[in-house]
Amino acid sequence: MTSYKLTPKPLTKEAFAPFGDVVEIEDQTGNISQDNLIMINGGNTERYDSLAKVQLSSPEDTAVINIFRAQPRSMPMNIEMMERHPRGSQSFHPLSGEDYLVLVADSVEALTPEHLHLFLAKGTQGINYHLNTWHHPVLGLNKVCDFLVVDRKGEGNNCEEFFFDKALNITIDL
Ligand SMILES: NC(=O)N[C@@H](O)C(=O)O
Numbered sequence: 001m002t003s004y005k006l007t008p009k010p011l012t013k014e015a016f017a018p019f020g021d022v023v024e025i026e027d028q029t030g031n032i033s034q035d036n037l038i039m040i041n042g043g044n045t046e047r048y049d050s051l052a053k054v055q056l057s058s059p060e061d062t063a064v065i066n067i068f069r070a071q072p073r074s075m076p077m078n079i080e081m082m083e084r085h086p087r088g089s090q091s092f093h094p095l096s097g098e099d100y101l102v103l104v105a106d107s108v109e110a111l112t113p114e115h116l117h118l119f120l121a122k123g124t125q126g127i128n129y130h131l132n133t134w135h136h137p138v139l140g141l142n143k144v145c146d147f148l149v150v151d152r153k154g155e156g157n158n159c160e161e162f163f164f165d166k167a168l169n170i171t172i173d174l
């Protein structure tokens with residue numbers, strides 16, 4: 001049995017760029033980018049515009065808005081599988097204010113533990129997995145957490161799964 005322990009990195013736009021977008025106003029260093037800022041509503045409201053895009057695959061696809069109520073993951077946690085959505089992006093926006101984990105992998109067909117990348121997301125950070133990005137199903141922490149999820153609805157299978165060899169002992173232990 002070979003063991004692999006995953007440790008999280010802070011979630012930043014730059015580190016997450018190969019996998020998707022980080023949807024936030026203030027980053028983990030406290031910086032607020034003005035790049036997407038548009039003042040609207042007569043100056044009452046700041047619109048941080050187009051921080052990410054919903055990716056679809058066909059004109060018949062629709063983008064849908066969901067809420068996922070996730071049970072907290074108990075640690076240490078074994079990682080047995082990853083999934084990806086070949087026909088659309090998928091974004092998660094925490095509604096409960098809790099930090100959560102984001103586990104993604106390099107874009108290869110045969111995943112090994114070396115392809116995995118674990119991030120710790122703050123409760124103020126959303127993420128948008130780009131189309132076909134390997135990721136683990138939602139990883140809530142500490143308490144039952146709600147996430148606003150925007151993803152693709154349409155024809156055809158939009159969830160491909162990869163299961164690691166059981167001889168690999170891949171764990172997250174915070
Ligand atoms: N299955 C489902 O809708 N959820 C997963 O895609 C997930 O990333 O949590």
Ligand code: NI
Binds near residue numbers: 083085090135136137
């Ligand atoms: Ni998913």
